Amino acid sequence: MKDVLASLPALNERYSMFSCIASGADTEEPKFLFSAKDNLTSKDMETKCGSRILEGYRPAFDAAAVEKMRQYGGRLIGKNNMDGFGFGTFSTNSAFGVPKNPFDLERSCGGSSGGSACAAAVIEDHVSLGVSTGGSICCPASFCGVYGIAPTYGRVSRYGLIDYGNSLDKIGLLSSDPAALAEFLPVISGKDPRDPTSCAQPPLDLKGKRIGSVAVPEEALKGISKDVLSAFESSLDILRSMGVEVKRVSMPSLKYAMPAYYILATSEASTNLARYVGMRYGRQDGDLSLGFDDYFTSFRSEYFGDEAKRRILLGTYTRMAGFRDRYYAKALKVRLHVISSYKKVFEDHDAVLTPTMPFAAPKFEDISKMTPVESYSADFLTVPANLAGIPHLSVPCGYDEDGMPIGMQLAAAHWAEGPLLTFAEEWGSAFDVRRPEVPL
Amino acid sequence: MRIGLEIHVQLPTASKMFCSCPTTDADAPNTHVCPTCLGMPGSRPVMNRKALEYGIMLAKMLNCEIAETTWFSRKTYFYPDMSRSVQITQYDNPVGSRGTYMFQGKKPVRITRIHLEEDPGKTKRVGDQSSLVDYNRSGIPLAEIVTEPDLSTPTEAREFLKQLIADIRHTIDLPGDGERSIRCDCNISVGTERCEVKNVTGLRNVERALTFEAVRQTKVLRAGGKIERETRRFDEERGVTISVRKKEFEADYGYIDEPDLGIFHIGELARSVSIKESPAEAAARLSREYGIERKLADQIISTSTGLAAAFEHIAKATDAQTAASWTAGAVSAYWKTFETLKKGPEGIADIIRRFRGGEMTDVEADIELRAYMTGTDVRAIKDAGADLSQIVNGYLDAHPEIVGEIRKNEKAVNRVIGHVMKETGGKYSSADIVAAAKSALEARL
Amino acid sequence: MDKETVKKVAKTAHLALSDDELERYCKDLGEILDYFKVLDESPEGEGYGVDPVEIADILRDDVPGIFIDPYELLKDMKTYENYVRGPRLL
Numbered sequence: 020m021k022d023v024l025a026s027l028p029a030l031n032e033r034y035s036m037f038s039c040i041a042s043g044a045d046t047e048e049p050k051f052l053f054s055a056k057d058n059l060t061s062k063d064m065e066t067k068c069g070s071r072i073l074e075g076y077r078p079a080f081d082a083a084a085v086e087k088m089r090q091y092g093g094r095l096i097g098k099n100n101m102d103g104f105g106f107g108t109f110s111t112n113s114a115f116g117v118p119k120n121p122f123d124l125e126r127s128c129g130g131s132s133g134g135s136a137c138a139a140a141v142i143e144d145h146v147s148l149g150v151s152t153g154g155s156i157c158c159p160a161s162f163c164g165v166y167g168i169a170p171t172y173g174r175v176s177r178y179g180l181i182d183y184g185n186s187l188d189k190i191g192l193l194s195s196d197p198a199a200l201a202e203f204l205p206v207i208s209g210k211d212p213r214d215p216t217s218c219a220q221p222p223l224d225l226k227g228k229r230i231g232s233v234a235v236p237e238e239a240l241k242g243i244s245k246d247v248l249s250a251f252e253s254s255l256d257i258l259r260s261m262g263v264e265v266k267r268v269s270m271p272s273l274k275y276a277m278p279a280y281y282i283l284a285t286s287e288a289s290t291n292l293a294r295y296v297g298m299r300y301g302r303q304d305g306d307l308s309l310g311f312d313d314y315f316t317s318f319r320s321e322y323f324g325d326e327a328k329r330r331i332l333l334g335t336y337t338r339m340a341g342f343r344d345r346y347y348a349k350a351l352k353v354r355l356h357v358i359s360s361y362k363k364v365f366e367d368h369d370a371v372l373t374p375t376m377p378f379a380a381p382k383f384e385d386i387s388k389m390t391p392v393e394s395y396s397a398d399f400l401t402v403p404a405n406l407a408g409i410p411h412l413s414v415p416c417g418y419d420e421d422g423m424p425i426g427m428q429l430a431a432a433h434w435a436e437g438p439l440l441t442f443a444e445e446w447g448s449a450f451d452v453r454r455p456e457v458p459l
Numbered sequence: 460m461r462i463g464l465e466i467h468v469q470l471p472t473a474s475k476m477f478c479s480c481p482t483t484d485a486d487a488p489n490t491h492v493c494p495t496c497l498g499m500p501g502s503r504p505v506m507n508r509k510a511l512e513y514g515i516m517l518a519k520m521l522n523c524e525i526a527e528t529t530w531f532s533r534k535t536y537f538y539p540d541m542s543r544s545v546q547i548t549q550y551d552n553p554v555g556s557r558g559t560y561m562f563q564g565k566k567p568v569r570i571t572r573i574h575l576e577e578d579p580g581k582t583k584r585v586g587d588q589s590s591l592v593d594y595n596r597s598g599i600p601l602a603e604i605v606t607e608p609d610l611s612t613p614t615e616a617r618e619f620l621k622q623l624i625a626d627i628r629h630t631i632d633l634p635g636d637g638e639r640s641i642r643c644d645c646n647i648s649v650g651t652e653r654c655e656v657k658n659v660t661g662l663r664n665v666e667r668a669l670t671f672e673a674v675r676q677t678k679v680l681r682a683g684g685k686i687e688r689e690t691r692r693f694d695e696e697r698g699v700t701i702s703v704r705k706k707e708f709e710a711d712y713g714y715i716d717e718p719d720l721g722i723f724h725i726g727e728l729a730r731s732v733s734i735k736e737s738p739a740e741a742a743a744r745l746s747r748e749y750g751i752e753r754k755l756a757d758q759i760i761s762t763s764t765g766l767a768a769a770f771e772h773i774a775k776a777t778d779a780q781t782a783a784s785w786t787a788g789a790v791s792a793y794w795k796t797f798e799t800l801k802k803g804p805e806g807i808a809d810i811i812r813r814f815r816g817g818e819m820t821d822v823e824a825d826i827e828l829r830a831y832m833t834g835t836d837v838r839a840i841k842d843a844g845a846d847l848s849q850i851v852n853g854y855l856d857a858h859p860e861i862v863g864e865i866r867k868n869e870k871a872v873n874r875v876i877g878h879v880m881k882e883t884g885g886k887y888s889s890a891d892i893v894a895a896a897k898s899a900l901e902a903r904l
Numbered sequence: 905m906d907k908e909t910v911k912k913v914a915k916t917a918h919l920a921l922s923d924d925e926l927e928r929y930c931k932d933l934g935e936i937l938d939y940f941k942v943l944d945e946s947p948e949g950e951g952y953g954v955d956p957v958e959i960a961d962i963l964r965d966d967v968p969g970i971f972i973d974p975y976e977l978l979k980d981m982k983t984y985e986n987y988v989r990g991p992r993l994l
Contacts, residue, residue, distance in 0.1 A: 077980060219957060272946075488986045722954055
């Protein structure tokens, strides 16, 4: 493990996966090493959430998930680079360099937990904490060829999580080893009186039944790249050979998930980001003799990134008097509809199976040409499960002709993480995962 | 003239609404703070059970419909004292709505809603350079009571508020300095458009601010002007209201639900919470049930609810008229001491029942009562018959009409002086007797 | 979405936009809202929408306590005599 610690600066130079690296010598050999997305607070490391506005924030407390990993004997080696506040699909919206895909440095790691997926792919025996609001664990897991799980909303305490969308944010895990997910999810799960939303959960049942049947919604196979589609089709054969029943279904409600998700996420985000006004924490270097409205405005305009501004504007609009009913209030009711349509499918099937992303990791030059709507639409497969707050898992399931990883995603009923974790281990022994070459 | 009030009451919890920071006065600024009430990234709110219970109790007191399920909302606005730039408050489904509160036993005032929210911190100006903020108050639980514009004059608004505050204090055991911890937004319209005077503290200021506004609006309308809908503030020193912002510049709060707290099924809790009879209700009931004057009922209740209970005991043992005159007289006179003894009112009722049955004279009954209520021996009182206040009290009890006469004309006190001089053979100076008579009178209602 | 609306939204959100940004966000938000139109035809579900799973009646007892030293929390803030310094009030 000492080797890993020594190699971190060089690894980070190459991949930009951390926004902060642990320093200082170990007093004792830790049981394992882990990293945490930089929207989880850490007592000993600056927590910037991918945004300049939080530069200098030294939290006085560890996030519950970080605290539990430490108590379990882990050592936090760094804070994973990310899209500012989690706003993005490619981690290109970080103010602290863009993490590079370990399979091709010209390509994206995915986002917003890009640094977490990169660390999981590059570092041996590594587990990283990620956070998913609309797909931010499964997307980068898919692009970097690792396993990633986002549990049920409320399964892992959000104490110490810097909020994006409070009714959507979920803390989960990424690793190249499927067994690590099963080992560490119980560690970070559980009721925490500091986060009321964690207190409604039933116990995590790992001995639960295996996944015997999956439903593949036909809506999820439209607008998918040829390579992803063929990798997905071959995976279905492997599944059948494992004894899993595969059924095609129709879920028309999926198309409503995207707008409902973006409305709820940005409405909530715009209120969460209202607190960043150049007082109390983070950057505070403005001119206090300005009137408070002008001070706040100039500060926010200078330090929020482009995507943060776009989502603040969108989310402020969708909850404004006069528009609130059409957008925000409607989106809440549509979420309930999406949840009930999932419940219906789970009456007959153990999981909903889709590809994770519609394409393999894109090149940065192609990403820069995307319009906001194009990049938002890239999340259309990960968003529905996130909106519904149901647990979902991405597993590597193939490689395109450039050798870029492709992933598929299984979403299960609320609180049914057990079958997903069992499946991940089963899949691990049925499918050969490739590791990227790390020349260090 | 139509006046409606929005009353903010700090709830007397021991810890803040969403964090465990103490609500007591702090020695220095920003010492009763934590990541939650400072709004630090990564912090989270957790709802205080007691604050929710107080909200339900007040909703019941105001005869509101209590929601089966309630939840919180985020109101977004930017100000240095608002640590998250978001106030957790209630928007949809507040704790209570559509209530009625009976003013002075005869005028129903409609209650629009009652909701719970958190207090912001406090700001301080330092010259023109910057502001200073103390977040010790940030997160103190508040109940906001919103009335319909059912009040007609500034004086009525003040009297209404006085009664309401007494009832609130009684219902949730709000400490005696409660008036400072109650703030009020006053809506007033003389014509058709209303103005809101924000953040007025204290009963007197509410009346002053409203009176100023009523005069101002009347003048504007008489001069053919138009009242603009706006928010104003009250300058306590100058006694005037000043325009803060016009309606069209009002912030858009963009309310959304607060997911961090979840929802609360309070219907069952509300059914299990019982509240004490409020002072205003108790006074109205005494007056109705026993046929005593409302003014006397108010006086009995405002002395203490224990005195009201004693009155009811006496009335049951004798009759309402006897109970009224003894409660207003001797029983009130000895009440303060009696309360420290922690005895029941049954003994009092028994003495008066015996007097009523002809077992003793009024002077004897007074001595008995005094002994029972002040914890002294009857013989000691009789022996100390020369004791000045005893003589004065005995005389006043035997001649209750004098009390009223003295109130009307101070000179009537001469009759007391003459009586005492005769009884004691000039042992006391007339100044002493006047003083004793005055304190005896003050102890009576 | 027209420029006046975007300006009003930006003012509410305390963001100052350059002409260039105004132009760009106007176009972006317009496209995004067009993309949201499908929502109008969506069926609606039953229940309370606050959270995706029901989180009900989670309450804390009213017991005061301070668990993190307030001076530790103030260490990186701009302060004056333990007050937090903020911008000028109007």
